[in-house]
Amino acid sequence: MDKKTISWVVPCFNEEKVILETLKRISKVSKKINKYNWELILINDGSTDSTKKTILGIKNYPLKIILLSFSRNFGHQQAVQAGLDNCTGSASVIIDADLQDPPEIAERMIEKWEKGYKVVYGQRTIRRQENIFKKFTAFIFYRLLNFFSGIKIPVDTGDFRLIDRTVIDELQKFSEKGRFMRGLIAWVGFNQISVLYERDPRFAGVTKYSLRKMISFAIEGLTNFSRRPLRLATFMGFFFSSLSFFGIVYVLYIRLLTQNWVAGWAAICMTILLSSGIQLIFIGLLGEYIGNIFFETKNRPLYIVEEKKVLNKK
Ligand code: UDP
Ligand code: MG
Numbered sequence: 001m002d003k004k005t006i007s008w009v010v011p012c013f014n015e016e017k018v019i020l021e022t023l024k025r026i027s028k029v030s031k032k033i034n035k036y037n038w039e040l041i042l043i044n045d046g047s048t049d050s051t052k053k054t055i056l057g058i059k060n061y062p063l064k065i066i067l068l069s070f071s072r073n074f075g076h077q078q079a080v081q082a083g084l085d086n087c088t089g090s091a092s093v094i095i096d097a098d099l100q101d102p103p104e105i106a107e108r109m110i111e112k113w114e115k116g117y118k119v120v121y122g123q124r125t126i127r128r129q130e131n132i133f134k135k136f137t138a139f140i141f142y143r144l145l146n147f148f149s150g151i152k153i154p155v156d157t158g159d160f161r162l163i164d165r166t167v168i169d170e171l172q173k174f175s176e177k178g179r180f181m182r183g184l185i186a187w188v189g190f191n192q193i194s195v196l197y198e199r200d201p202r203f204a205g206v207t208k209y210s211l212r213k214m215i216s217f218a219i220e221g222l223t224n225f226s227r228r229p230l231r232l233a234t235f236m237g238f239f240f241s242s243l244s245f246f247g248i249v250y251v252l253y254i255r256l257l258t259q260n261w262v263a264g265w266a267a268i269c270m271t272i273l274l275s276s277g278i279q280l281i282f283i284g285l286l287g288e289y290i291g292n293i294f295f296e297t298k299n300r301p302l303y304i305v306e307e308k309k310v311l312n313k314k
Contacts, residue, residue, distance in 0.1 A: 005037040007092040009083030013045040015097040017204035029103045039064045041083040046073035071306040077179040078303040099203035101160035109162035118190035121161035127199040149225035153186045178224035223288045233282040
């Protein structure tokens with residue numbers, strides 16, 4: 001019987017310093033797990049350094065490499081989707097290019113997959129050498145996300161995971177542009193399980209998630225999966241309206257039945273500041289949802305592939 005194929009999907013954005021090392025580690029793991037055929041999909045997400053040149057210069061690589069080059073930087077999630085759209089495997093292992101997620105973990109993922117799990121996601125127990133800010137914001141984000149999204153998105157998981165062909169095919173039916181892959185994969189369902197691992201420091205180079213990218217990633221995740229944030233606005237509206245009812249009674253009492261009704265600018269200022277602040281937050285939130293509708297209705301492609309190349313087919 002022919003061996004089944006498993007596809008590595010690796011998004012790369014300015015990873016010239018790590019890519020060769022990553023490919024080495026990946027080929028080692030692939031050689032070790034030789035009961036499967038392996039292919040490697042590299043997505044060059046509009047790198048401005050020599051990532052593409054480095055990849056094109058590779059000689060005698062033991063796996064078939066498919067290199068997809070985007071016409072510009074479209075983002076991590078789009079790159080992952082492009083990889084899935086172009087892979088042929090019975091399963092695919094999505095992994096970052098910077099070796100923070102050790103490729104060796106794929107072996108344990110495959111064991112679970114062979115037992116019938118359709119999604120095996122890596123769940124981090126330790127994140128080595130990432131700064132406090134990143135760890136703290138990630139901690140808050142995953143918990144907020146779980147609170148606000150109706151579906152259960154596992155905490156502390158990134159995109160490092162193995163997904164079965166069934167799930168890859170399902171994901172291709174999604175036309176939505178707000179591509180928050182880990183949310184979509186949780187939404188799809190099927191049997192899912194985690195594999196615990198320790199996250200290593202980046203092998204070289206710096207993070208490609210600037211603060212701006214992190215924030216827009218977080219907002220995308222939060223506003224694409226449920227209406228709960230909007231409902232929170234409604235609840236807070238009710239809450240403050242009820243409070244203001246007591247406030248009105250109090251104001252009337254002071255005005256009509258006492259003499260000291262001139263004082264109180266502090267209370268007024270605070271009320272205005274508080275309520276206008278809350279209103280602005282929720283107007284912003286409404287804007288996010290309307291913005292999502294805006295992008296969805298435009299129905300532009302998720303990404304543009306400038307070049308697709310098959311290298312080193314052995
Ligand atoms: N990445 C990408 N496009 C981007 C940003 C990141 O393809 O616009 C890739 C990057 O090359 C890496 C992965 O996504 O393989 C995760 O990025 P990074 O390691 O910089 O993020 P962090 O681990 O710091 O959250
Ligand atoms: Mg990283």
